[in-house]
Amino acid sequence: MVTSEEIRAEFTKIGNRLVAEHLIGGNFGNMSIQQDEGFFITRTGSFLDDPGEPVYVPISGEVPPSASSEWRVHRTVYQNTRHRTVVHAHPPYAVAASLILDEVIPLDSEGKMFCPIIPIAHGEPGTQELADDIAECLALAPLCIAQGHGTFAAGKTLEEGYLFTSLGEHACRVLSLTQSFQR
Amino acid sequence: MVTSEEIRAEFTKIGNRLVAEHLIGGNFGNMSIQQDEGFFITRTGSFLDDPGEPVYVPISGEVPPSASSEWRVHRTVYQNTRHRTVVHAHPPYAVAASLILDEVIPLDSEGKMFCPIIPIAHGEPGTQELADDIAECLALAPLCIAQGHGTFAAGKTLEEGYLFTSLGEHACRVLSLTQSFQR
Amino acid sequence: MVTSEEIRAEFTKIGNRLVAEHLIGGNFGNMSIQQDEGFFITRTGSFLDDPGEPVYVPISGEVPPSASSEWRVHRTVYQNTRHRTVVHAHPPYAVAASLILDEVIPLDSEGKMFCPIIPIAHGEPGTQELADDIAECLALAPLCIAQGHGTFAAGKTLEEGYLFTSLGEHACRVLSLTQSFQR
Amino acid sequence: MVTSEEIRAEFTKIGNRLVAEHLIGGNFGNMSIQQDEGFFITRTGSFLDDPGEPVYVPISGEVPPSASSEWRVHRTVYQNTRHRTVVHAHPPYAVAASLILDEVIPLDSEGKMFCPIIPIAHGEPGTQELADDIAECLALAPLCIAQGHGTFAAGKTLEEGYLFTSLGEHACRVLSLTQSFQR
Numbered sequence: 001m002v003t004s005e006e007i008r009a010e011f012t013k014i015g016n017r018l019v020a021e022h023l024i025g026g027n028f029g030n031m032s033i034q035q036d037e038g039f040f041i042t043r044t045g046s047f048l049d050d051p052g053e054p055v056y057v058p059i060s061g062e063v064p065p066s067a068s069s070e071w072r073v074h075r076t077v078y079q080n081t082r083h084r085t086v087v088h089a090h091p092p093y094a095v096a097a098s099l100i101l102d103e104v105i106p107l108d109s110e111g112k113m114f115c116p117i118i119p120i121a122h123g124e125p126g127t128q129e130l131a132d133d134i135a136e137c138l139a140l141a142p143l144c145i146a147q148g149h150g151t152f153a154a155g156k157t158l159e160e161g162y163l164f165t166s167l168g169e170h171a172c173r174v175l176s177l178t179q180s181f182q183r
Numbered sequence: 184m185v186t187s188e189e190i191r192a193e194f195t196k197i198g199n200r201l202v203a204e205h206l207i208g209g210n211f212g213n214m215s216i217q218q219d220e221g222f223f224i225t226r227t228g229s230f231l232d233d234p235g236e237p238v239y240v241p242i243s244g245e246v247p248p249s250a251s252s253e254w255r256v257h258r259t260v261y262q263n264t265r266h267r268t269v270v271h272a273h274p275p276y277a278v279a280a281s282l283i284l285d286e287v288i289p290l291d292s293e294g295k296m297f298c299p300i301i302p303i304a305h306g307e308p309g310t311q312e313l314a315d316d317i318a319e320c321l322a323l324a325p326l327c328i329a330q331g332h333g334t335f336a337a338g339k340t341l342e343e344g345y346l347f348t349s350l351g352e353h354a355c356r357v358l359s360l361t362q363s364f365q366r
Numbered sequence: 367m368v369t370s371e372e373i374r375a376e377f378t379k380i381g382n383r384l385v386a387e388h389l390i391g392g393n394f395g396n397m398s399i400q401q402d403e404g405f406f407i408t409r410t411g412s413f414l415d416d417p418g419e420p421v422y423v424p425i426s427g428e429v430p431p432s433a434s435s436e437w438r439v440h441r442t443v444y445q446n447t448r449h450r451t452v453v454h455a456h457p458p459y460a461v462a463a464s465l466i467l468d469e470v471i472p473l474d475s476e477g478k479m480f481c482p483i484i485p486i487a488h489g490e491p492g493t494q495e496l497a498d499d500i501a502e503c504l505a506l507a508p509l510c511i512a513q514g515h516g517t518f519a520a521g522k523t524l525e526e527g528y529l530f531t532s533l534g535e536h537a538c539r540v541l542s543l544t545q546s547f548q549r
Numbered sequence: 550m551v552t553s554e555e556i557r558a559e560f561t562k563i564g565n566r567l568v569a570e571h572l573i574g575g576n577f578g579n580m581s582i583q584q585d586e587g588f589f590i591t592r593t594g595s596f597l598d599d600p601g602e603p604v605y606v607p608i609s610g611e612v613p614p615s616a617s618s619e620w621r622v623h624r625t626v627y628q629n630t631r632h633r634t635v636v637h638a639h640p641p642y643a644v645a646a647s648l649i650l651d652e653v654i655p656l657d658s659e660g661k662m663f664c665p666i667i668p669i670a671h672g673e674p675g676t677q678e679l680a681d682d683i684a685e686c687l688a689l690a691p692l693c694i695a696q697g698h699g700t701f702a703a704g705k706t707l708e709e710g711y712l713f714t715s716l717g718e719h720a721c722r723v724l725s726l727t728q729s730f731q732r
Binding site: 095149 | 200203204290291293294295296342345346350351352353356357359360361363364365
Binding site: 195205208209210211273275276279280282283284307308329331332348355356360362363 | 566569570583596656657658659661662711712716719720722723725726727729730731
């Protein structure tokens with residue numbers, strides 16, 4: 001049994017890494033951990049390195065107004081996949097790649113090994129359409145990019161969600177930088 | 184009633200974030216909070232992550248020499264808009280964009296939602312002409328870029344000013360990086 | 367005689383620098399120090415800025431499962447060269463350069479002085495083939511890049527391994543950025 | 550009268566900023582403050598955010614072996630100009646610019662105001678030829694770039710030297726990034 005206190009500590013630890021690696025800026029991004037018949041999610045408008053009290057969202061039914069406004073994606077992922085955590089960030093190279101490419105095919109060896117195809121999900125932020133597409137992507141891959149919006153990574157632990165986020169941005173950055181060595 | 188002590192703490196908190204996100208370097212940038220018939224502003228030459236004592240500037244009349252040299256922009260914004268705070272930073276992608284584009288049209292979903300057009304203000308730094316143009320821009324948008332100089336973001340709270348600064352730089356960075364994925 | 371405690375402190379100190387300089391993200395990267403008939407290496411899956419207990423690997427024979435999965439490269443380097451430490455990181459410019467160039471020829475003066483040719487090693491991560499190629503490169507140079515994977519730097523001290531890593535990424539970054547000044 | 554203790558504290562404060570802004574990596578870079586008939590300089594091989602004991606170098610005559618290996622530039626600047634401090638860093642955009650351009654003409658408003666022309670100095674690192682050229686540049690400008698090597702900034706205080714370093718890198722970065730907005 002995990003307490004809300006322990007989840008807050010875990011959110012803070014992972015949030016600090018996401019901020020320090022510039023994977024999120026400002027108060028953008030959110031994360032959640034599945035628990036019982038629902039999940040704990042970061043508060044709406046919170047800074048991930050100082051996330052405050054986690055908010056519990058049941059797997060169906062009413063959602064507390066203090067929950068991150070992207071609760072719909074998290075819930076849909078838990079309803080349709082076996083993932084236990086979701087991490088959403090706004091890494092700039094991944095967002096830029098998602099606006100131009102149909103899918104990201106990493107060239108670096110970690111990307112090739114852990115996420116050989118990073119799919120792009122479509123739909124307006126906040127809509128069920130986007131949530132459905134993300135859940136569909138995450139049923140097959142640990143990471144996808146909502147077009148023009150940001151990454152959604154899933155896993156067994158928050159750490160795993162963070163690692164896939166970091167790995168995805170690294171893959172997109174390497175892809176982008178290769179351009180500058182082509183003479 | 185907010186004390187100078189509380190404002191200094193708030194300046195420090197937001198300054199730390201601006202520095203850590205590389206939205207300002209050195210002692211460049213400044214910020215202010217409206218209060219009574221005037222506003223508190225950071226000191227001239229201060230580092231925003233270690234801003235020292237805030238300086239009170241009345242809405243009209245004489246300005247203390249310790250006030251940030253960009254007090255004119257802040258005062259003009261408060262005289263002509265309903266904003267309560269102003270944050271000025273020098274984010275590199277936004278500055279570069281302002282030298283080439285007539286206005287910034289974000290492609291990322293946060294940019295499209297919160298600042299679909301980021302106007303470019305013109306005029307020499309320190310002049311009333313620039314201050315007027317910025318105030319005019321900020322009457323209609325939460326964020327503008329003084330050409331070749333930096334961002335000015337306004338809002339109800341300092342946090343809001345910071346968030347628009349972060350969001351604007353993210354939008355410009357994404358715009359810039361898309362280029363490298365065009366093959 | 368160096369204790370495991372002292373090695374952990376040294377790992378943490380160097381790990382903090384590698385993370386702060388964005389030479390590694392997530393839990394990628396690893397490092398080792400030669401000792402007696404073997405070497406201490408970071409744990410598999412550990413974060414280099416919080417590496418936990420070092421794992422001792424003998425120069426031949428069985429390897430504890432808690433050792434970094436890249437122990438094979440480290441062991442092969444110690445078997446075939448006179449280096450005392452190995453640092454492996456994933457710096458983005460170096461990884462991108464290794465995918466396009468046959469070898470990196472630095473243009474900056476530190477690069478030209480300390481690593482005038484940075485060779486690219488080939489082979490699948492985790493294979494003896496890659497380990498052999500890296501050891502061959504590091505017999506002649508303090509730094510090489512495993513293609514699409516990351517840097518391997520070696521030296522007399524961990525600090526030296528870190529410095530060559532930093533220097534190699536700087537050289538690749540300068541090489542990449544010169545492109546943007548060609549008008 | 551300033552003590553060695555106070556100088557060490559000032560070196561550490563400015564070193565922390567140089568490192569955090571990525572203006573130097575590893576143990577590269579050095580700085581000095583003029584005092585009496587000589588100057589205090591950082592130690593050879595020291596990390597600027599943890600610089601250890603400053604080393605006193607007389608304005609002429611023998612130099613302690615613990616002094617930064619670039620003492621020659623610092624001494625020549627103090628012999629030939631009225632500057633009181635020198636800061637040397639390796640910012641990547643400035644180094645790249647110096648390899649391509651004959652001089653840097655900033656486009657951003659701070660650059661235009663404070664260093665409208667950033668000259669490029671020539672010569673091999675460590676030579677008197679380079680030291681002379683840098684001293685000549687710094688007689689006329691607060692900042693120059695040793696080609697392919699790094700920035701040298703001078704001023705009345707260490708803070709000023711740091712600020713010109715930050716400003717110069719910002720100017721070069723803006724110049725570089727404008728390229729990516731040209732469609």
